[in-house]
Amino acid sequence: MHHHTFTLHSCVLALAALLLGGCALQPKPKDLLMAAAPKSSMAAAPATIVTSGGFCVTLSEQGTLLTQPCDQSPSQQFSWDAGALQLAQRCLIANGADELAMGDCQDGSRQWQWQDDRLFNRQASLCLDVAGSRHKPAVPLRLAECFGGANQSFEWKRSGSMLDLLSLENLAW
Numbered sequence: 001m002h003h004h005t006f007t008l009h010s011c012v013l014a015l016a017a018l019l020l021g022g023c024a025l026q027p028k029p030k031d032l033l034m035a036a037a038p039k040s041s042m043a044a045a046p047a048t049i050v051t052s053g054g055f056c057v058t059l060s061e062q063g064t065l066l067t068q069p070c071d072q073s074p075s076q077q078f079s080w081d082a083g084a085l086q087l088a089q090r091c092l093i094a095n096g097a098d099e100l101a102m103g104d105c106q107d108g109s110r111q112w113q114w115q116d117d118r119l120f121n122r123q124a125s126l127c128l129d130v131a132g133s134r135h136k137p138a139v140p141l142r143l144a145e146c147f148g149g150a151n152q153s154f155e156w157k158r159s160g161s162m163l164d165l166l167s168l169e170n171l172a173w
Contacts, residue, residue, distance in 0.1 A: 045079070045159065046077035047157055048077065049078055049154050050154065052153035052155075055067035056069070057128075066138050066139060067137060067138065067139045068138065081110075084110045084112070088102075091103055091105040091106075093123070094123040098126060099143065100142060117153045118152050118153065119154055126146065128154065129151055
């Protein structure tokens, strides 16, 4: 019984240190490797996809993906569902050889796989890419050969409050 009390106290202290430290919890791309389904709470929680230049992947009013300053708007809030990148009840899919499109979410939408910090599209065998390796606002995204440059480096940043991020499902005991 004493061992369980010590473990519980350790967990409470670790949680308190995390809350007081102001750390943000976010899934690491390696947690999403091989298009494995993340924990259910992660799939439901919105997140932004941030370029190495610090811009967010954004769905424009015209339906194209562009880099824009991060503002937590609905056009930047993605969710992950076992290889499907969802945004506004639509899924990001490969359309043709190297084009991206937002389509209906179905089994064929599960095209994405994290490879370290790259998003690889299994349908086209290409990576998500900031066109022209420019990191400024309004640059379109596309699919391109995977070479690991900075314009193919992305980070999955969870949205929500600290309390949302610390739900019991997110805590690993």
